[in-house]
Amino acid sequence: MLVQLDDIVERIKKGKKFLIIGHIKPDGDDISSVGSLTFILRRMGKTAEGCIADHIPWFYGDLDGVSEIKKLEDLRNYDYDTSITVDASELSRIGDGALLLKNGKPDITLDHHKTNVGFGELDFHDSAYAATAVIIYEIAQKLGVEYDLKMANMNLLGIATDTGFFKYSNTDSKVFRYAADLVEKGANIQKISSAVLEHQTLKELKLFSEMLNTLNVDMNGKLAWAYVSYDMLERNNCTDEETGGFVGEIRSIYGVEVAILFIEWPKNQVNISFRSKNYVDVSEIAVYFGGGGHVRASGCSIKEADLKETMDKVINKTKEFMLKNEQLAGLN
Ligand SMILES: [Mn+2]
Secondary structure, three states: OEOOHHHHHHHHHHOOEEEEEOOOOOOHHHHHHHHHHHHHHHHOOOEEEEEOOOOOOHHHHHOOOHHHOEOHHHHOOOOOOEEEEEOOOOHHHHHHHHHHOHHHOOOEEEEOOOOOOOOOOEEEEOOOOOOHHHHHHHHHHHHOOOOOHHHHHHHHHHHHHHOOOOOOOOOOHHHHHHHHHHHHOOOOHHHHHHHHHOOOOHHHHHHHHHHHOOOEEEOOOOEEEEEEOHHHHHHOOOOHHHHOOHHHHHHOOOOOOEEEEEEEOOOOEEEEEEEEOOOOOHHHHHHHOOOEEOOOEEEEEEEOOOHHHHHHHHHHHHHHHHHHHHHHOOOO
16 A cells, blocks of 8 residues: 555554565665665664575675675574565565565565555555665654664665766755765765775676677667677676676767667576666566666566567567657657
8 A cells, every 4th residue: 555654654663573675686775775774773772684585796795784684594584573675666576585574465665666566565655766765764864763874874875876876867956965964974975886886807897898799779879789698698707797787888878868788697588678868768668578667777587588589579669669758758
């Protein structure tokens, strides 16, 4: 049931033992939201454990507090009275974390994805929020919780990463205001940006150069796409984890409105990332193919799929969507 943030705050006040669950393929906002909410609740004198039922990319491990987020196995016997999912648009996004839920659904869901379906007892989701970490910060304010250094850094992580370090179109005045508050409390943006943005490995760069060889443009340079095949990943001793920044690089090409990256991983599965710059709502394209996300960043996975066939299908559909969006934007 969709409720106001104040209703969530009242429900949180009633709980004593909490389980916070993030989504699989965790990103900075997910890790930040799980960590921050866990620490906020502990600070209030409540018992809280954070869980991500998937591998957390190694480079986040340098940040204070990330190692306190638990794996599914650690929490199988954990008893709680309130479960909260963060940054997940639907139940399947929390992966095996769902095994920890009583009655098959969380008590509270907190999210900012446009494609959120509302799958909790109480749901708060609003795509006007740049990050779930922004929602978490507002909850902490409403609860009157004082932040320590670890909490300030943890909360800033999600705000920074989901705004592309304060440069995406979702970077509103609230983002700067909350980030300023967190910096005032001691958060170190340089440490966060260095950990998240400056961890490239040699094999990752080699994979990137191979990906660039597959780059193509169409729609007068407004659509660009590239792929990373299973063979390319294997050859460079990489997993899909090493492709995190690739699609952003494709979008950064001058004149490109929509960027698509196709990643074949594991074999016979194609994971597709969409990015847009100004006017195309790529969440619509992702939803069409069974995925979801945001207006400017979305994704989907197609199982039992052939890479080339999937690319043809998705690129053609994307062109259709782009033409529709151009008409809506009055560009033709
Ligand atoms: Mn997010």
